[in-house]
Amino acid sequence: MRVISTILLAGALSGALAGCAAETKSDARDGSGFDSVRQITQDRTGGARIVAWHAGGAADAEVARRVDAMLAQPIGPDQAVQIALLTHPKLQAEYERLGVAQADLVAAGLLKNPVFSAMVRWPSGGDGSTNVELGVAADFLDILFVGARKKVAAAQFERAKLDVADSVVDQAADVRAAFYDLQGARQMLEMRRTVLAAEAAAAETAQRMRAAGNISQLDADREQAMLEASRAELIDAEAGAQQKLERLAAAMGMPGQDERLQVADRLPAPPAADEALDALVTRALDQRLDLAAAKQETLSLQRTLGLTRNTALVHEAEIGVSTEREPDGDQVTGPEISVPLPIFDFGQARVAAARHRLAESQHRAEALAQQARSEVRLAYVDMTMARRRFEQYRDRVLPLRQRIVEQAQLHYNAMLLGVFELLQARQNEIDAGRAYVAALTDYWTARAELERAVGGRLKVGASTQPATIPAASQPAPTEDHSQHHH
Numbered sequence: 331m332r333v334i335s336t337i338l339l340a341g342a343l344s345g346a347l348a349g350c351a352a353e354t355k356s357d358a359r360d361g362s363g364f365d366s367v368r369q370i371t372q373d374r375t376g377g378a379r380i381v382a383w384h385a386g387g388a389a390d391a392e393v394a395r396r397v398d399a400m401l402a403q404p405i406g407p408d409q410a411v412q413i414a415l416l417t418h419p420k421l422q423a424e425y426e427r428l429g430v431a432q433a434d435l436v437a438a439g440l441l442k443n444p445v446f447s448a449m450v451r452w453p454s455g456g457d458g459s460t461n462v463e464l465g466v467a468a469d470f471l472d473i474l475f476v477g478a479r480k481k482v483a484a485a486q487f488e489r490a491k492l493d494v495a496d497s498v499v500d501q502a503a504d505v506r507a508a509f510y511d512l513q514g515a516r517q518m519l520e521m522r523r524t525v526l527a528a529e530a531a532a533a534e535t536a537q538r539m540r541a542a543g544n545i546s547q548l549d550a551d552r553e554q555a556m557l558e559a560s561r562a563e564l565i566d567a568e569a570g571a572q573q574k575l576e577r578l579a580a581a582m583g584m585p586g587q588d589e590r591l592q593v594a595d596r597l598p599a600p601p602a603a604d605e606a607l608d609a610l611v612t613r614a615l616d617q618r619l620d621l622a623a624a625k626q627e628t629l630s631l632q633r634t635l636g637l638t639r640n641t642a643l644v645h646e647a648e649i650g651v652s653t654e655r656e657p658d659g660d661q662v663t664g665p666e667i668s669v670p671l672p673i674f675d676f677g678q679a680r681v682a683a684a685r686h687r688l689a690e691s692q693h694r695a696e697a698l699a700q701q702a703r704s705e706v707r708l709a710y711v712d713m714t715m716a717r718r719r720f721e722q723y724r725d726r727v728l729p730l731r732q733r734i735v736e737q738a739q740l741h742y743n744a745m746l747l748g749v750f751e752l753l754q755a756r757q758n759e760i761d762a763g764r765a766y767v768a769a770l771t772d773y774w775t776a777r778a779e780l781e782r783a784v785g786g787r788l789k790v791g792a793s794t795q796p797a798t799i800p801a802a803s804q805p806a807p808t809e810d811h812s813q814h815h816h
Contacts, residue, residue, distance in 0.1 A: 363428040363491050370495040370619070374786035375411060375502045382416045383425040393417070404592040407509045410582055411502045418583030424497045431490030438483030439476060444468040447652075465666065467650025471641060478637045485630035489623045496619035501581070503782035507775050508581040509593070512574040514771025515567070516595040521763050522567040526560045533557040536749075549749040556753055597770050600717055607710050610784050614706045618785035621702060624695035631688040638684040642677025644669060702783065709780035716772035723766040731759040 368381045382393045393416050400409050415421065444466050451461040536553035539545045579588040615621065653663040738755040741747035781787055 363432050363487065364425065366491050367425070367428065367495045367498065370491075371415070371498045374495070374499045374617070374619070375415075376408075376787035380412065380416060381421075381498065384422055401590050401592070404594055406594070407506050410509045410578065410593075411505045413584070414501055414505045414582045415498065418501060420583070421498055421501060424494045427490055428494055431487045435480070435483045435487045438479045441476065442469050442472045444650075461654070463652060463654040465650055465652030467648050467666070469648060471644070475637060475641065478633065478640070482630055482633045482637065485626055485633060489626035489630065492619050492623035492626060496623060499619060499785065500782060503778055505578070505581045506781070507778035508574070508578040510597060510771065510774035510778060512571070512578045512593055513595065513597045514767060514774070515571040515574040516593070517597055517770070518764065518767045519564075519567040519571045520595055521767060522560070522564045525760055525763075526557075526564050529553075529557040529560045545749065552749055552753055556757070597767075597774055600720065600770075600773055604714065604717070605788055607707065610710060610780070610788075611703055611706050613786075614702050614784045615699060618702055620785075621695070621698055624691070624698050628688065628691045628695055631684070631691050635681070635684040635688050638677070638680050642681050643672045705783035706780065709776055709783045712776035713773060713780050716769050716776050719769035720766065720773055723762060723769055727762045728759075728766060731755075731762045735759050 364381075364383055371381050380396075382389070384390050384393070397413055397416055400413060405413070445468070447465045447467070449463040451463075453461075533553045533556070536545065536550045540547060540550040575588045575591065575593075576585070578593070579585055579591060582591075584590070648669075649665065649667045651663065652666050653661060735752075735755045738747055738752045742749065742752045777788070
């Protein structure tokens with residue numbers, strides 16, 4: 331419906347001006363929407379995380395200085411996450427979504443602009459006065475339902491804030507997983523270098539023994555073959571570590587700047603214990619931001635359905651005022667109204683569509699909750715199984731392999747065991763060391779995925795002590811039997 335009067339025109343103008351002022355405020359990077367995202371991010375990622383929305387000027391320069399200061403020394407996973415939150419362009423794009431949602435909220439509270447109409451008619455004979463008709467009108471329903479529209483937009487704005495915060499938390503999980511993956515690759519590289527040094531010493535000893543006639547050429551070649559295999563595996567380990575470094579740099583929003591990243595080479599040891607599964611599932615349902623966003627979407631659609639029902643029969647009715655000058659010079663002024671007659675369309679299609687959108691949203695929220703439970707359980711299984719593998723290799727397999735190699739070395743020195751058996755014992759020891767590092771890496775990457783599934787940091791803090799590779803992964807060189815015959 332259209333309502334036109336001097337008062338309404340003044341009200342519409344003042345509303346438009348107020349809207350402009352609100353929009354100007356929404357452009358500020360420290361607006362209420364961004365403040366909410368900052369607080370949610372701190373609650374979910376742990377610690378006093380700093381989230382920066384770049385706007386140019388001194389604030390961005392301070393962010394750059396802070397990042398440079400962190401990169402000047404070795405960083406841990408928390409520092410890597412912090413750098414990503416400050417610099418990643420993907421997150422900056424997410425923050426701009428807040429501005430769009432805030433502008434939509436402002437627009438929902440504004441009245442539609444009045445419509446001015448003019449009509450001029452001339453008599454066919456050309457000897458009469460010109461007929462002029464002027465009118466101004468506005469949508470009357472716009473005034474009645476502005477409050478309902480604002481409630482719908484407010485729910486959509488809340489959902490936008492949750493969506494943006496969820497993207498921030500998700501990016502933090504990506505950074506943590508990439509960080510632990512890199513540390514695992516570097517620890518594997520460290521082990522490969524240790525193995526290569528030992529194999530090089532063993533091969534050199536074998537060559538001296540071959541020159542002295544104490545071993546056959548076959549035994550010497552076997553030692554050399556194991557050395558060359560260690561060199562090839564070292565090349566693969568170096569390539570893997572470099573790839574993981576680039577992936578971490580990309581996750582932090584620093585692709586091509588991997589040379590600036592100083593990361594500790596050793597993964598930390600797992601904490602003494604992990605949280606219970608049931609508590610993690612419950613927490614995920616309470617704190618996951620995508621679930622909260624789905625609930626806000628449902629709330630928005632509920633309000634939209636109510637608004638649609640209220641305007642089902644008449645959603646375009648206009649009332650206004652017009653003035654007309656007759657050809658004889660008389661001028662008439664009065665109100666006018668136009669209301670669509672609900673003869674063919676009773677609004678049933680719009681109401682049905684709104685009702686189905688709401689039902690779809692409710693089903694999607696339910697499915698998302700089921701998915702959240704499953705993701706937590708799967709990540710928890712991965713983490714606990716990786717812990718068990720790690721502890722099995724640390725406490726049993728590696729010490730056993732170490733004793734086997736020590737005994738094989740003694741038997742070889744006493745000429746009771748051939749070089750092939752000794753090499754096989756050392757290869758088994760190396761394989762156990764590789765499995766140990768892989769299990770430790772799997773634990774920390776699975777833990778990062780579990781934090782993503784739960785929707786925030788775990789209460790059991792990560793260990794700060796690096797996990798050391800037991801001596802079993804370092805094969806001893808073959809003893810030089812220059813005075814013995816094998």
